[in-house]
Amino acid sequence: MIRADLLIVGISELATPQGTTPRAGADLGRLSVVEDAAVACCDDKIVWVGARRDVDQAVRTDDAQTLDAGGGTVLPGFVDAHTHLPFAGWREQEFDERLRGATYSEIAARGGGILSTVERTREASREELTRSVRERLARLARLGTTTVEAKSGYGLEPEAELKQLQALRDAAADGPLDLVPTFLGAHTVPREYRQDRTAYVRLLIDTMLPQVAEAGLAEYADAFVDAHAFSLDEARQVLEAARSHGLGVRLHADQLDDDGAAALAAELGAASADHLEFSSDEGIEALARAGTCGVLLPAATFFLMSDTPPPGRRLIDAGVPVVVATDFNPGSCPCDSMTAALWFACLTARLTVDEAITAATLNAACALGRGKVTGTIEPGKRADLVVHDVPNRYHLVYRFGTPAIKHVIAAGKLID
Numbered sequence: 001m002i003r004a005d006l007l008i009v010g011i012s013e014l015a016t017p018q019g020t021t022p023r024a025g026a027d028l029g030r031l032s033v034v035e036d037a038a039v040a041c042c043d044d045k046i047v048w049v050g051a052r053r054d055v056d057q058a059v060r061t062d063d064a065q066t067l068d069a070g071g072g073t074v075l076p077g078f079v080d081a082h083t084h085l086p087f088a089g090w091r092e093q094e095f096d097e098r099l100r101g102a103t104y105s106e107i108a109a110r111g112g113g114i115l116s117t118v119e120r121t122r123e124a125s126r127e128e129l130t131r132s133v134r135e136r137l138a139r140l141a142r143l144g145t146t147t148v149e150a151k152s153g154y155g156l157e158p159e160a161e162l163k164q165l166q167a168l169r170d171a172a173a174d175g176p177l178d179l180v181p182t183f184l185g186a187h188t189v190p191r192e193y194r195q196d197r198t199a200y201v202r203l204l205i206d207t208m209l210p211q212v213a214e215a216g217l218a219e220y221a222d223a224f225v226d227a228h229a230f231s232l233d234e235a236r237q238v239l240e241a242a243r244s245h246g247l248g249v250r251l252h253a254d255q256l257d258d259d260g261a262a263a264l265a266a267e268l269g270a271a272s273a274d275h276l277e278f279s280s281d282e283g284i285e286a287l288a289r290a291g292t293c294g295v296l297l298p299a300a301t302f303f304l305m306s307d308t309p310p311p312g313r314r315l316i317d318a319g320v321p322v323v324v325a326t327d328f329n330p331g332s333c334p335c336d337s338m339t340a341a342l343w344f345a346c347l348t349a350r351l352t353v354d355e356a357i358t359a360a361t362l363n364a365a366c367a368l369g370r371g372k373v374t375g376t377i378e379p380g381k382r383a384d385l386v387v388h389d390v391p392n393r394y395h396l397v398y399r400f401g402t403p404a405i406k407h408v409i410a411a412g413k414l415i416d
């Protein structure tokens with residue numbers, strides 16, 4: 001008989017994708033749904049899932065703590081596959097300026113935008129950054145995120161980039177969230193290199209990437225391809241160098257224009273291409289052929305008041321495995337709630353609720369190389385689960401506006 005140390009009952013509905021590989025097309029919205037369900041966990045793993053009436057014959061629960069879900073809905077813990085977590089300082093004044101009609105370029109020309117966050121992040125000590133990351137991780141856990149990707153990219157010089165990645169490592173060391181660090185030195189060209197961008201690309205390739213790889217501080221490298229950031233060719237050089245150091249690669253692609261970055265992500269065998277609002281049909285087809293995940297960031301598109309919606313249906317119709325993430329950062333998406341990301345994924349990118357759930361759990365886990373570890377509620381997977389205070393999964397989006405998280409379990413531990 002299976003032994004359990006945590007038993008969750010009182011579940012009106014348990015809904016989960018299944019498997020360890022990303023889902024695309026019609027499979028994206030295929031969930032396993034059990035009504036009046038139970039889940040048993042032992043240590044940090046799920047050991048049994050099924051109908052409540054069957055649990056007593058299958059699982060020895062004498063020593064187990066019992067958690068009553070109170071008629072709530074249980075889904076896998078959210079996997080947020082795209083955040084810019086380690087930053088100093090918010091930018092609410094810029095937001096107010098945008099509401100008064102200022103454009104992002106005008107704000108950047110006055111010294112605002114990414115470069116203002118770079119200035120404040122450079123000034124912050126490693127301890128200050130670590131403390132704020134720890135607080136943000138605790139908040140994410142309460143919001144139901146149990147695995148999170150986090151990018152550097154507000155240092156843009158060797159020491160400050162390393163400081164951001166060290167803060168991530170230190171803050172996540174005690175768990176319970178699983179943090180996947182990404183080096184985003186190629187976020188934008190820092191002010192001091194604006195007259196000699198080639199020298200900054202050399203600094204990334206010759207100094208920063210080797211240091212990051214040597215210190216084991218990142219699993220992935222990312223680059224922002226954009227008229228105001230890096231060209232296709234510069235991004236290719238940086239990411240090929242990253243691969244030669246054993247890092248996986250991902251790409252900020254086609255957010256504001258069709259730069260051909262989706263096709264570059266496919267060509268490089270990237271784990272994901274993110275944003276994709278302006279990707280061409282050819283770019284999207286290349287992603288589908290390469291099996292590269294397409295990460296939608298619908299809360300950011302919404303917050304930027306863009307007229308171009310995230311290309312949810314285009315990606316799904318082309319057979320790209322779709323991921324939904326927040327893009328949490330102080331400029332273009334101060335929203336860190338994956339439930340909110342689901343609202344926008346459904347209401348602006350036109351995913352169904354079931355598709356959005358797979359995109360925010362299993363597919364997101366696969367995009368971070370965690371498909372065998374988390375993203376579904378199945379025996380053998382890590383016990384990452386969320387009890388939502390709703391009678392079924394549709395209510396998560398149907399009653400948008402208020403996340404209703406009742407309990408979060410990350411790696412078998414109940415988060416207070």
Ligand SMILES: [Zn+2]
Binds near residue numbers: 082084252
């Ligand atoms: Zn981003």
